[in-house]
Amino acid sequence: MAYPSAARSSPPRQPSVKVILTSADVQRVVDRIAHQILEKTQGAADTVLLGIPTRGAPLARRLADRISAFENIAVPVGVLDITLYRDDLRRHATRAVGPTQLPSGGIDGMRVVLVDDVLFSGRTVRAALDALGDLGRPASVQLAVLVDRGHRQLPIRADYVGKNIPTALAESVKVTLAETDGADEVRLYGETPR
Amino acid sequence: MIRHLLSGADLDADTATQILDTAAEMAAVSGREVKKLPALRGRTVVNLFYEDSTRTRISFEAAAKRLSADVINFSAKGSSVAKGESLKDTALTLQAMGADAVVVRHPASGAPHRLADWVDGSVVNAGDGTHEHPTQALLDAYTMRSRLGRLAGLSVAVVGDVLHSRVARSNVLLLSTLGAKVTLVGPPTLIPLDIAAALAPGTDVCYDLDAVLPSSDVVMMLRVQRERMNDSYFPSAREYARRYGLDGPRMRRLPEHAIVMHPGPMNRGMEIAPEVADSPRSTIVEQVANGVSVRMAVLYLLLGGNNR
Numbered sequence: 001m002a003y004p005s006a007a008r009s010s011p012p013r014q015p016s017v018k019v020i021l022t023s024a025d026v027q028r029v030v031d032r033i034a035h036q037i038l039e040k041t042q043g044a045a046d047t048v049l050l051g052i053p054t055r056g057a058p059l060a061r062r063l064a065d066r067i068s069a070f071e072n073i074a075v076p077v078g079v080l081d082i083t084l085y086r087d088d089l090r091r092h093a094t095r096a097v098g099p100t101q102l103p104s105g106g107i108d109g110m111r112v113v114l115v116d117d118v119l120f121s122g123r124t125v126r127a128a129l130d131a132l133g134d135l136g137r138p139a140s141v142q143l144a145v146l147v148d149r150g151h152r153q154l155p156i157r158a159d160y161v162g163k164n165i166p167t168a169l170a171e172s173v174k175v176t177l178a179e180t181d182g183a184d185e186v187r188l189y190g191e192t193p194r
Numbered sequence: 195m196i197r198h199l200l201s202g203a204d205l206d207a208d209t210a211t212q213i214l215d216t217a218a219e220m221a222a223v224s225g226r227e228v229k230k231l232p233a234l235r236g237r238t239v240v241n242l243f244y245e246d247s248t249r250t251r252i253s254f255e256a257a258a259k260r261l262s263a264d265v266i267n268f269s270a271k272g273s274s275v276a277k278g279e280s281l282k283d284t285a286l287t288l289q290a291m292g293a294d295a296v297v298v299r300h301p302a303s304g305a306p307h308r309l310a311d312w313v314d315g316s317v318v319n320a321g322d323g324t325h326e327h328p329t330q331a332l333l334d335a336y337t338m339r340s341r342l343g344r345l346a347g348l349s350v351a352v353v354g355d356v357l358h359s360r361v362a363r364s365n366v367l368l369l370s371t372l373g374a375k376v377t378l379v380g381p382p383t384l385i386p387l388d389i390a391a392a393l394a395p396g397t398d399v400c401y402d403l404d405a406v407l408p409s410s411d412v413v414m415m416l417r418v419q420r421e422r423m424n425d426s427y428f429p430s431a432r433e434y435a436r437r438y439g440l441d442g443p444r445m446r447r448l449p450e451h452a453i454v455m456h457p458g459p460m461n462r463g464m465e466i467a468p469e470v471a472d473s474p475r476s477t478i479v480e481q482v483a484n485g486v487s488v489r490m491a492v493l494y495l496l497l498g499g500n501n502r
Contacts, residue, residue, distance in 0.1 A: 081219070083233075084231045084232065084233040084261075084494070084498075085231070085232055085233075089233060089498055089499060090499065090500050091500060092499050092500065093195060093499045093500065094195050094494070094495050094496075094498040094499035095498070095499065096212065096215075096216070097215075097216050097219045097220075097494070098219070099219060099222075100219070100222060130232065133228075134226065134227075134228040134230065134231075135226060135227075135228075136227070
């Protein structure tokens with residue numbers, strides 16, 4: 001930074017990285033959201049947790065585990081793959097389709113809580129709402145996210161937020177979880193990591 | 195991702211497995227209340243059929259519609275083809291209409307390959323002459339995998355008129371890519387010399403059906419093409435049925451888990467006995483249902499992204 005002229009000839013700078021949530025923080029945040037779901041849904045009756053792949057799926061399972069540990073209630077968990085409902089399919093090479101697994105009881109008449117790692121533009125959630133409409137008719141739909149980083153492009157908000165992180169558009173938020181990446185952490189990168 | 199699907203040889207093991215995995219997800223859609231996905235909204239799929247076909251055309255049409263694509267059906271009968279329009283001129287017409295994919299069936303081997311040079315969109319071979327029928331091979335592989343749990347190491351006997359069968363050719367290419375062992379079975383007149391080596395090394399040829407049955411996981415019966423009955427490939431229909439037809443006693447010589455397949459339409463009593471066609475080992479009806487899922491997967495993977 002002190003020598004801008006020299007920086008031009010040297011190899012590109014490492015993007016700045018900031019740890020927003022440590023492993024212990026992630027656990028606390030999941031615990032809190034589990035409590036909030038129990039509180040807001042009066043005991044999580046008729047409630048289904050649907051995780052949006054990749055990292056929403058393990059988060060939904062963790063929330064169900066915590067809810068069962070706190071109040072001994074078994075909340076059905078599923079996975080909702082939204083690939084075929086995305087609005088940007090034509091902007092990328094063909095995306096692989098993942099599995100959608102609904103709980104055996106289905107979602108008709110249930111309170112569905114969608115679970116994802118990061119809430120950003122809101123487009124993923126819009127796609128998930130479209131997918132839900134084709135799968136059944138839930139009584140209501142709520143949204144739980146580990147991180148809300150702002151910059152919404154659609155009128156969508158989360159019911160349960162682990163942590164609000166004010167970000168610039170050029171920054172990026174990366175969530176890692178033990179199930180998918182080996183360790184729990186949330187990082188903020190100064191620019192898109194290559 | 196590949197741009198056209200013209201031959202079973204276009205697919206390497208990874209791409210073929212990706213199609214089968216995607217088909218498994220597409221199959222779940224067929225069990226839902228709303229059997230529709232928005233993935234190909236605004237895309238146009240033309241079914242260009244120069245040969246009669248019910249199940250393949252309907253299967254492609256259902257697949258495209260379930261993905262929300264617009265479907266235009268074009269059959270040679272009653273079209274400008276009857277007035278003498280060439281394949282190329284027809285192709286340019288479709289091009290001008292903005293077809294994103296052309297699904298083509300043609301009596302001439304190689305017609306889809308020519309077509310692929312003339313149109314900007316993707317071309318899917320839905321059967322060309324006695325050459326290839328890759329989506330049939332994919333749906334057969336999908337059916338084997340869902341019934342038997344794997345493809346690698348399976349022993350598959352393909353029985354009948356291999357000489358004229360595009361289904362056999364595509365199956366040999368695809369199944370050997372996926373690690374199955376194919377044995378071609380039939381009268382010597384209907385199995386071209388050296389075909390096994392030419393298509394895929396490791397493919398066997400056997401002229402005796404009874405010798406192959408006890409070690410087969412899958413028996414795929416090919417349709418005897420009645421239109422070729424007078425061409426002296428075999429002495430009589432009854433003799434063919436006796437030597438190469440799959441009847442009840444032969445079926446009982448198969449291993450416990452083995453399945454019986456047929457691409458349809460069947461000649462009951464000729465290559466396959468009704469008792470076999472209607473048995474629990476038969477996957478003939480499943481193959482039709484799986485055909486829609488597999489074709490959805492193919493159309494999605496060809497048209498779903500910006501693969502141009």
